[in-house]
Amino acid sequence: MKNGRKTILEIKNMSISFKQYAEKKGTKQIDLPVIRDLSVTIKEGEMVAVVGSSGSGKSLLAHGVLGLLPYNGKMEGKISYCGKPLTPKKVEKLRGNEIVLVPQSVSYLDPLMKVGAQVRGGRKDAAAKERSRELFRRYGLEESVEDLYPFELSGGMARRVLICTALMKNPKLVIADEPTPGLHLEAARQTLSDFRAIADQGAGVLLITHDLELAMEVADRIVVFYAGTTIEEASADDFRQEDTLRHPYSRALHRAIPQNGFGYIEGTQPYVKDMPEGCPFGPRCEGFCEECQKDIPWVKSGNGYVRCIGSLEAGRMRA
Amino acid sequence: MILTAKDISFRYSKKDREILSGFSLEVSQEEVVGLVAPSGFGKTTLCKILAGYQKPDRGEVLLDGKPLSGIKGPCPVQMIWQHPEQSVNPRLRMREVILEGDNIGQDIIKGLGIEEDWMNRYPAELSGGELQRFCIARALGKSTGFLLADEISTMLDLITQSQIWHFLLEETRRRHIGLIAVSHSSALLDEICTRKIELQR
Amino acid sequence: MNQRKKTIIYFTAAVIFLAAVAIGGLFCKEAAQATDFSQKNLLPGLSHPFGTDWLGRDMFVRTIRGLSLSILIGLAAATVSAFAALILGIASATLGKGVDAVITWIIDLVMGIPHILLLLLISVALGKGLTGVVVGVALTHWTSLARVIRGEVMQLRESQYIKIAEKLGHGKLHIAVKHMLPHLVPQFLVGLILLFPHAILHESSITFLGFGLSSEQPAIGIILSESMKYLVTGKWWLALFPGLMLVLTVILFDVAGESLRKLIDPGSAHK
Numbered sequence: 126m127k128n129g130r131k132t133i134l135e136i137k138n139m140s141i142s143f144k145q146y147a148e149k150k151g152t153k154q155i156d157l158p159v160i161r162d163l164s165v166t167i168k169e170g171e172m173v174a175v176v177g178s179s180g181s182g183k184s185l186l187a188h189g190v191l192g193l194l195p196y197n198g199k200m201e202g203k204i205s206y207c208g209k210p211l212t213p214k215k216v217e218k219l220r221g222n223e224i225v226l227v228p229q230s231v232s233y234l235d236p237l238m239k240v241g242a243q244v245r246g247g248r249k250d251a252a253a254k255e256r257s258r259e260l261f262r263r264y265g266l267e268e269s270v271e272d273l274y275p276f277e278l279s280g281g282m283a284r285r286v287l288i289c290t291a292l293m294k295n296p297k298l299v300i301a302d303e304p305t306p307g308l309h310l311e312a313a314r315q316t317l318s319d320f321r322a323i324a325d326q327g328a329g330v331l332l333i334t335h336d337l338e339l340a341m342e343v344a345d346r347i348v349v350f351y352a353g354t355t356i357e358e359a360s361a362d363d364f365r366q367e368d369t370l371r372h373p374y375s376r377a378l379h380r381a382i383p384q385n386g387f388g389y390i391e392g393t394q395p396y397v398k399d400m401p402e403g404c405p406f407g408p409r410c411e412g413f414c415e416e417c418q419k420d421i422p423w424v425k426s427g428n429g430y431v432r433c434i435g436s437l438e439a440g441r442m443r444a
Numbered sequence: 445m446i447l448t449a450k451d452i453s454f455r456y457s458k459k460d461r462e463i464l465s466g467f468s469l470e471v472s473q474e475e476v477v478g479l480v481a482p483s484g485f486g487k488t489t490l491c492k493i494l495a496g497y498q499k500p501d502r503g504e505v506l507l508d509g510k511p512l513s514g515i516k517g518p519c520p521v522q523m524i525w526q527h528p529e530q531s532v533n534p535r536l537r538m539r540e541v542i543l544e545g546d547n548i549g550q551d552i553i554k555g556l557g558i559e560e561d562w563m564n565r566y567p568a569e570l571s572g573g574e575l576q577r578f579c580i581a582r583a584l585g586k587s588t589g590f591l592l593a594d595e596i597s598t599m600l601d602l603i604t605q606s607q608i609w610h611f612l613l614e615e616t617r618r619r620h621i622g623l624i625a626v627s628h629s630s631a632l633l634d635e636i637c638t639r640k641i642e643l644q645r
Numbered sequence: 646m647n648q649r650k651k652t653i654i655y656f657t658a659a660v661i662f663l664a665a666v667a668i669g670g671l672f673c674k675e676a677a678q679a680t681d682f683s684q685k686n687l688l689p690g691l692s693h694p695f696g697t698d699w700l701g702r703d704m705f706v707r708t709i710r711g712l713s714l715s716i717l718i719g720l721a722a723a724t725v726s727a728f729a730a731l732i733l734g735i736a737s738a739t740l741g742k743g744v745d746a747v748i749t750w751i752i753d754l755v756m757g758i759p760h761i762l763l764l765l766l767i768s769v770a771l772g773k774g775l776t777g778v779v780v781g782v783a784l785t786h787w788t789s790l791a792r793v794i795r796g797e798v799m800q801l802r803e804s805q806y807i808k809i810a811e812k813l814g815h816g817k818l819h820i821a822v823k824h825m826l827p828h829l830v831p832q833f834l835v836g837l838i839l840l841f842p843h844a845i846l847h848e849s850s851i852t853f854l855g856f857g858l859s860s861e862q863p864a865i866g867i868i869l870s871e872s873m874k875y876l877v878t879g880k881w882w883l884a885l886f887p888g889l890m891l892v893l894t895v896i897l898f899d900v901a902g903e904s905l906r907k908l909i910d911p912g913s914a915h916k
Contacts, residue, residue: 145915149566152649154915178573178601197915309482310628335599338629381602383631389606393557396571497808518814530805535827544813585813 130168132208133298133329134190139163139202141185141194156199157397159185161354163202164423164430167298167329172321174332174340174361177350178394183333187302190331191226192216207297225291227301227320233287234275241271244290253293260289264319284316292323299323300331305339317343337378341365346429349375352394352405359429371431374406404433445508445589447471447521447622449494452503454486464490464500469641473589473622476613478633481643487626488526490643491594494624495523507589518546520589524596528575532567539563541578546585555611556581573604580608584615590622598628609636648916652904659897663716666894670713676703677710677863686880695886699875704868708887711865712894714858718775719844722782726844727837730787731829734794738802748795752788760785764847765856778857782844790836797832801825831909838902842895849891865891 141160147153159182167173177183187193189200192213204211206219216224235243244260245253261268264285270278278286284304291299301320305313313336321343324330334340340347341364349357349372357372364370367379380388392409401407403418410417412435421432449469455462463486471477481487492498494505496512496519505512507520525531532541542548542563556577567575576596583591593612597605613636616623627633633640685701687693695704737748755763764781771777801807807824815823851857852866860867865887872883907916 143915146647146649152647152653154647178571178599178604181571181601309485310630311482313628335601337602338631378602381606383606383629383635387606387609387635389603389610391557391607393573393577393604394571394601396569396574398569495812497812516814519812522812523809525805525809527805531809533804533806533824533827536823540823544810544815546813582809582813587814 130170132166132168133206134165134167134211134331135203135205136163136165136186136190137203137205139186139189139200139204141182141189141198141200143195144197144199158400159353159397160189162423163350163355165331165348165355165358167331169297169329170324170327171346172324172330172332172344173346173348174334174344175348175350175355176334176337176340178335181350181394182353182397183350184302187226187300187331187333190216190300191220191224222294223296224298225294225296225300227287227291227299227304234283234290236275238274239271240273240275240278240286243275244271244286244293246290246293256293257289260292263322264289281312281315285319288319288323296328298329298331300333302333303335304332305334305336313339314342337364338382349378352400353397354405355423355430355432356406357429357431357433363429371426371429371436372406372433373410373412373435410435445473445520445622447494447590448506448509450503450506452490452493452500452505454489454493454498454500462501464493467503467643469494471590471622471624473620475639476616476623476625476637478637478640479624479626479643480628480630480633480640481626485643487643488594491523491592491624491626495519495521495592497523518585518587520587521592522583522585522588522590523592523594524576524579524583526595526598528572528579529567531579532575534567536566537563538565538567538570538578541567542581545582546587548581548585552581552584552615555615557607573600576600576604576608580612584621588621590624591616593623593625595626595628597632605632648904648907652901652908655897655904656901659901662897663894666709667713667716667720670710670716673706673710676706678702689882689886696880696882698872698880698883704883704886707863707868708865708890711863711868711887712890714862714864715845715848715866715891716841716894718779718782718848719841722779722844722848723786723837723840725779725783726786726840727790727833729783730790730836731794731833733787734791735798737791737795738798745795748791752791755785755788760847761850764851765854768851768856773856774859778848778851781851782847785847786840786843790833790840793832793836794829797829798825801828831905835902835906835909838898838905841902842898845891845898846895 139160140158140162142156142158144154145157147155163186165173165175175183175186185194185198190204194200206215206224241257244257257271258268261270266282266285266289270282270286275283299320304316304320317332317339320330320332332340332344337347341361344361346358346360347364348355351374357370357375359370359375362369364379367376370376370379377390380386390409395401395405401418404410404421407413407417416434421434423430423432426436447470449467452464452467453462454464467490479487479490489498493500496505507515512519512521542553558577558581562570562574580596597608600608612623615621625633625636679702681701683701684693684697685699687697689696693703693705695708697703733748737745763785767781767784768777771780801824807820810820810824848857849864849866849869852864853870855870857866858864868887869884872887875883
């Protein structure tokens, strides 16, 4: 159904590393690879969720795409936007217009500027006014909200204002960075369904979140992030059952959901400096073998992708 | 011991509305109590008041009938926070962080899967899940009788969440530590709690 | 080359240079005063690298001696000033609102008056000379560092990990030593080093203006002010070399302090 749609963002083999001092007091600098070999594609009207725990490096994905990495960050790989390479120059031009970031909190709003003026980005023409009114209506904000200052907004209103601000220029790509932490379940659901609505209007939405359960409810596809690497990309439907998942980590995640048995496996996600050779999940995996210590390719598997040798073999056997 | 919150009211400043008004709660050391509340309720504030970090405008928090604020030494009511990166001093090695707790046993460190190698590191060299394990260990000192967990697994992956809660439930049951858990996830609270309290404004 | 290596090199170079000047100066008290009329008004050359003055005194020795005096005075004044900043900053942040209000008011007051003016007043009031200059520089330079320390302590006191440490039963001393000192020491050291160039420049300025050290001592300010009279007669070397050396000293201190500051600043800590 979605195959005929235009691809908006294509990230191929993206790696992001940070230059840091190896020791707290030493003079040697090393490159810490925070994201390794990440590939994601987002089409028109599609919502793709990248799910990973805090500290797994997933927020850097947004910063990398938007060209906002700090001075010691370095990015490799190919990013194309609407079929053409997204160069730093180009992203600077598109940022805030065609490509927008919806930040986490109101603290990104100017505290001394009324909401209306802020949403319109300083424009005073009739078209801007009309567009902002239309957005306010769509997101259930009263016209009087325009005259409020950011501190007068409730949490939920503030989030809707942030979304309206992002949608003013009719963006083609919306990147939402952790929009739900600290929200009550209902409010989080509401926020995510707002993003769903943006996708349904035709834009591509990249949702970066730690909350797999919520992502399953709204996203079309889910990319599972483990210790800086994508280990599986699957349709949200695949996540409803354990058998349809390809990677042992995704399956363990599925079992760990409280409603699905609240089970767990031993071990922790390794910190970037402790990354094992080959598959980062290897040391915690039942099916661990020598092959897992080599580079694992990102391969198509059914309607998704997986980075696991065991799953490849299982697939071959099934075939 | 019994932890009692009596008729607690609180507002951030005179201009604001009361975020807590006349809140009361009684928890024994055999219980795991889950608190569910809509966003904007001030769950973190409530935890801070129950753990003695914040004074309520009215009402009091009592431990076996005595005010919590009068206790000297390590507080029997300990709180674990949502963001572990803010709960540890960035300039202290993890070994020192553990030493801050009241005689943390080796069994706790093992039980939480803390590896010896992490002990010599600074907080910036550990992932969020690894750091949170240290924060939990530090709160489980000899004198701890009640534990407040404020969204402690929200930012972690589901497997880490499950690991941490399995350990905490086992440890608190064995040592008779009362547990009060705050989470936005009812499913999680259904799984871990003996009693669930829905808070309304 | 990365930030840390650069810092180490700058720092070592600065320390070696400054120590050499300061210590060297101590040993040439007589040489700096010695006159030799057969050698007067000589251009810089091999035997006298900075030339000689109208009394035949060797300008190189005089410059080293002058700088040495300035560095030692700067050292004394900056140290006193930095410790005053440390104590007042911590007091301001920890001893309650009343104390904070008073100290903040004094900080604003001192900062409100131009340094050089206040320095002159203090120096003159204390009868010029060494004490006047040291006290003057010490009393005028502590304010900005005190502000930094006050802010840092206040922020630390509100931090989650310190509140947790209190709940875990740790006393004020433990918290101050374990939690606060590691944050304050780097700030303090950088502040101290960045105070040196100010102290030295201000000492030389008021001496140059005639309100500092007495004219018997070959302080760098005295040398410069005396040399000014001979500039019109074409004896450029009398002011040029001492001036350059003063600038070099100040820059070296500044470079060392700035690179140290960059090391502890999270915004550039990994350069």
